[in-house]
Amino acid sequence: MKDPRTDQGGRGAAAPADGPIGMGMQGARRILRIAAFLSSVLFLLLPSCAPRKTATVRPDEERPGRAFSFAVVSDTHTGATAHTGKKVFARIIEQVNEKKPDFLVHCGDWIIAPTPDKLGEATADTFMHLLSLLDPEIAFYPVLGNHEGDYEDYAYARSFFPVLGESGWYSFDHGGARFFVVENNSDAPDSDLPGYRSCLPNGGINTPGSAQRAWLASVLRSRPPDTVWTFGFGHRSYYGAEQYAGRKNIASARRGEGSFCRLIEEAGVDVFFNGDQHCYTRTTPIRDGEAAEGVENATVYLTVGGGGGRINRGRNVSLEFPVLEGLPRGAYVTGTKSKHFFVHCTVRDRLFHADVIDTSGALIDSFSIRK
Numbered sequence: 001m002k003d004p005r006t007d008q009g010g011r012g013a014a015a016p017a018d019g020p021i022g023m024g025m026q027g028a029r030r031i032l033r034i035a036a037f038l039s040s041v042l043f044l045l046l047p048s049c050a051p052r053k054t055a056t057v058r059p060d061e062e063r064p065g066r067a068f069s070f071a072v073v074s075d076t077h078t079g080a081t082a083h084t085g086k087k088v089f090a091r092i093i094e095q096v097n098e099k100k101p102d103f104l105v106h107c108g109d110w111i112i113a114p115t116p117d118k119l120g121e122a123t124a125d126t127f128m129h130l131l132s133l134l135d136p137e138i139a140f141y142p143v144l145g146n147h148e149g150d151y152e153d154y155a156y157a158r159s160f161f162p163v164l165g166e167s168g169w170y171s172f173d174h175g176g177a178r179f180f181v182v183e184n185n186s187d188a189p190d191s192d193l194p195g196y197r198s199c200l201p202n203g204g205i206n207t208p209g210s211a212q213r214a215w216l217a218s219v220l221r222s223r224p225p226d227t228v229w230t231f232g233f234g235h236r237s238y239y240g241a242e243q244y245a246g247r248k249n250i251a252s253a254r255r256g257e258g259s260f261c262r263l264i265e266e267a268g269v270d271v272f273f274n275g276d277q278h279c280y281t282r283t284t285p286i287r288d289g290e291a292a293e294g295v296e297n298a299t300v301y302l303t304v305g306g307g308g309g310r311i312n313r314g315r316n317v318s319l320e321f322p323v324l325e326g327l328p329r330g331a332y333v334t335g336t337k338s339k340h341f342f343v344h345c346t347v348r349d350r351l352f353h354a355d356v357i358d359t360s361g362a363l364i365d366s367f368s369i370r371k
């Protein structure tokens with residue numbers, strides 16, 4: 001399988017258009033036909049070599065510029081029988097299969113813990129079982145959440161998905177758009193809160209000069225000139241409007257030259273999806289910490305932590321905006337923390353559209369970005 005990470009190897013050199021050196025076009029075509037025939041015979045003779053029918057990462061094999069769709073879910077928290085995670089995630093998988101997007105991204109907190117829950121089920125096994133119900137045609141891209149970081153410094157969680165590599169961050173292209181996944185738990189300033197303590201430093205997306213920062217800058221810099229869309233994913237929230245963990249993140253993510261938010265806004269990242277806060281929050285496009293509707297390089301921050309974890313904690317179930325002091329005036333468009341949901345996104349040329357759909361199938365929110 002081709003490694004989709006642009007920071008490790010990148011694309012191979014293109015073969016000359018007229019086939020291998022010293023070979024005529026007809027000769028090259030004949031060899032290709034023979035190779036195709038042999039590989040199809042081998043495929044039939046060796047069924048064990050066939051791709052496994054499980055959800056997995058599928059790198060970009062589509063031609064650039066075509067219409068495509070993807071879904072995003074976060075904070076499924078499968079396991080812990082007091083919670084509804086398993087039921088909700090099973091339902092969301094069903095809904096995603098009906099929509100049949102090209103791929104599904106999970107913004108972290110797949111599990112509560114890898115240890116057996118009250119029913120004796122190992123929660124990572126439960127998560128992987130539910131994920132195996134995803135249509136095998138739909139690729140899966142994981143993000144590390146703080147709950148994945150609670151055990152063996154992410155090693156346990158990383159072992160399930162090779163795309164996470166040693167670092168937990170990676171990028172890929174699809175349909176001519178660039179996607180990147182960051183690990184933004186480790187240097188969040190509230191990492192000393194209960195449930196976050198064991199996220200050990202792992203590159204620091206808000207740490208100037210860190211390996212992860214250099215990698216992300218390079219991923220954004222190396223976009224082909226005709227790239228229209230860029231989408232980012234992480235676990236921790238910067239503009240999620242819930243009054244608990246994460247409230248300090250925005251201060252550090254905007255501070256100084258090391259600001260992660262400044263980096264992605266200046267680079268024109270269109271949407272940054274995150275979880276952590278178990279609610280839905282949509283901001284206007286934000287640039288330099290201010291609502292910036294109609295500005296060319298600005299970023300919409302979507303908090304999408306409604307995949308199964310508890311949604312009714314805290315005081316403001318309906319979310320009145322802005323809930324958090326010091327966050328930009330007029331930057332919040334809408335939000336809720338009373339529903340479980342996922343997001344279905346479509347991209348067609350210069351039009352991006354997102355539907356936020358709850359587990360009954362009803363639309364919670366819907367918005368478009370046109371370029």
Ligand SMILES: [Fe+2]
Pocket residue numbers: 075077109276277278305309
């Ligand atoms: Fe969570």
